[in-house]
Amino acid sequence: MNWLDRQSFLGADSDRHLADLTVAIVGLGGGGSHVAQQLAHVGVGGFVLADDDRIDESNLNRLVGGTRKDVDFGARKVDIAVRVIRAVNPNARIDLAPLQWQEAANQLKNCDVVFGCLDNVRGKDELEAFCRRLLIPYIDQGMDVHSVGDHFLVAGQVLLSMSGGPCLRCLGIVTQEALAAEGRNYGAAGGKPQVVWPNGVLASTAVGLFVGLVTPWHPSLGGGECLEYDGNAHTLHQSDRMARLRGRPCPHHPVTELGDPGFDVRRLVLAGPIAEIDSRYDVPNRWWVALRRWLLMRIGA
Amino acid sequence: MKISIRIRSDTLRGMRADLARPHAHAWERVGFMTTAATASSSELLLLVREYRPVADEDYRRSTRVGAEIGSEAFRKALQWAYQPKSALIHIHAHHGTGKPNFSGTDFRSGREFVPSFFATLPRMPQGMIVLSDDSATGLLWLGEHETPLKVDHFSQSGSNYRRDWMVL
Numbered sequence: 412m413n414w415l416d417r418q419s420f421l422g423a424d425s426d427r428h429l430a431d432l433t434v435a436i437v438g439l440g441g442g443g444s445h446v447a448q449q450l451a452h453v454g455v456g457g458f459v460l461a462d463d464d465r466i467d468e469s470n471l472n473r474l475v476g477g478t479r480k481d482v483d484f485g486a487r488k489v490d491i492a493v494r495v496i497r498a499v500n501p502n503a504r505i506d507l508a509p510l511q512w513q514e515a516a517n518q519l520k521n522c523d524v525v526f527g528c529l530d531n532v533r534g535k536d537e538l539e540a541f542c543r544r545l546l547i548p549y550i551d552q553g554m555d556v557h558s559v560g561d562h563f564l565v566a567g568q569v570l571l572s573m574s575g576g577p578c579l580r581c582l583g584i585v586t587q588e589a590l591a592a593e594g595r596n597y598g599a600a601g602g603k604p605q606v607v608w609p610n611g612v613l614a615s616t617a618v619g620l621f622v623g624l625v626t627p628w629h630p631s632l633g634g635g636e637c638l639e640y641d642g643n644a645h646t647l648h649q650s651d652r653m654a655r656l657r658g659r660p661c662p663h664h665p666v667t668e669l670g671d672p673g674f675d676v677r678r679l680v681l682a683g684p685i686a687e688i689d690s691r692y693d694v695p696n697r698w699w700v701a702l703r704r705w706l707l708m709r710i711g712a
Numbered sequence: 713m714k715i716s717i718r719i720r721s722d723t724l725r726g727m728r729a730d731l732a733r734p735h736a737h738a739w740e741r742v743g744f745m746t747t748a749a750t751a752s753s754s755e756l757l758l759l760v761r762e763y764r765p766v767a768d769e770d771y772r773r774s775t776r777v778g779a780e781i782g783s784e785a786f787r788k789a790l791q792w793a794y795q796p797k798s799a800l801i802h803i804h805a806h807h808g809t810g811k812p813n814f815s816g817t818d819f820r821s822g823r824e825f826v827p828s829f830f831a832t833l834p835r836m837p838q839g840m841i842v843l844s845d846d847s848a849t850g851l852l853w854l855g856e857h858e859t860p861l862k863v864d865h866f867s868q869s870g871s872n873y874r875r876d877w878m879v880l
Contacts, residue, residue, distance in 0.1 A: 428875070431875060432875075517752035517753060518752070520750060520752050520755065520757060521716075521752060521754065521755050521757070523867065523873060523875070524873065544750075544759075545718070545750065545757065545759060546718045546719070546720065546759050546760075546869050547869070548869055548873055573869065573870070574720055574869060575720065575722075624872060624873050625872065625873050625874075626872075627872065630871075631871040631872060633721075633870055633871030634871075666720070666761075667761050667762070667796070669747075669748035669759040669761055670747075670748025670749050670750045670757075670758075670759045671748070671749065671750040671751070672796075674748070674749045674750060674751065674835065674836070675835045676749070676834075676835060676836055676837045676854050676855070677834065677835065677855070679751055679756065679854060
């Protein structure tokens with residue numbers, strides 16, 4: 412029996428497809444730690460884990476895999492995620508980036524899908540733009556707790572952002588006002604309120620979108636998805652704004668703006684051995700081999 | 713160093729449909745893709761911007777191979793790839809399934825015309841791809857006098873993300 416037998420409905424060869432993929436998780440706190448755990452269970456084979464932070468006391472209420480001992484040692488969040496992943500899949504390929512994600516751009520470029528589990532609007536905006544330039548599907552999740560009178564509202568969203576489809580700016584998740592407000596509060600003491608179960612709902616939804624993207628288990632609408640979470644009513648529903656924007660081109664990330672604008676192949680450093688050309692394409696060599704064989708036969712060698 | 717090419721599924725679908733159209737005297741249709749590029753220490757990644765077919769009138773009869781594309785097709789393609797600076801990838805399709813191979817004629821002619829792209833587009837790699845009904849094979853030149861390298865990975869991003877160039 413294979414450990415993935417119970418999910419064979421995902422499609423023929425889905426185990427191999429999932430094992431071949433490399434997925435980046437940027438941010439391994441309350442949201443990203445859930446995602447890492449679930450992707451390991453689903454059978455994703457490769458991970459790039461990016462987070463420059465260490466666990467502290469205030470993370471214990473929601474960071475999956477984090478322990479009191481980790482807090483005492485000040486463990487890196489990437490190392491906690493590695494432990495969680497390896498406990499499920501010891502053979503996972505894991506590339507660590509205990510850095511700001513911008514410093515790990517080279518590691519992220521090679522990924523098939525990127526999960527953005529950042530708690531700041533500017534970071535989400537920049538990471539989505541990075542993925543759009545590289546045609547990498549980007550899955551963003553976020554939650555907030557708002558104080559309204561004498562009670563609180565828990566809300567969030569999960570977005571699958573695809574080239575050409577609506578982006579975080581199109582959907583009003585990244586706005587100039589939000590960016591400006593975040594800038595004004597930059598460095599303010601104290602973290603935003605966060606709890607484990609909305610992160611779990613959003614992470615599970617994000618992983619569901621991911622599995623729908625990379626396996627053929629059900630037809631997808633294409634062009635991305637956006638699901639909105641009401642943590643008080645405990646409901647998820649498709650974003651009305653996404654439904655209105657579906658099929659319309661995104662004005663913020665033109666599909667022609669791809670790659671590295673300063674790329675120059677002449678500067679490319681070939682690190683390590685390069686791929687060998689298939690010999691059957693090397694027509695002159697084959698011709699010379701045949702000629703040499705004929706000549707050798709003629710002279711009786 | 714691994715070489716990968718990523719494309720949007722709708723671009724791939726349109727390209728395959730275009731290459732499957734019959735032509736008055738050419739057995740195989742030809743087109744060009746323009747791609748952006750980025751590199752890390754271990755991978756060169758090409759990102760397909762657009763596909764354009766060779767115009768019907770730019771095919772000419774050939775006693776040697778039946779039909780071939782003329783110099784005007786190359787001139788138009790190079791002009792198109794010049795701004796924004798793009799890699800220019802010659803593409804055509806063979807029928808059948810599985811990993812396709814370039815024919816000897818494909819390879820011989822490609823080795824003549826692909827390196828010539830560097831005179832106009834020296835900053836970008838250049839290449840050629842052949843499609844089958846469900847797969848692709850590609851060769852990429854990193855310089856005019858370099859040996860071409862095989863493309864290691866093809867992927868597409870659309871309603872599904874796949875590490876192949878099948879039609880979704």
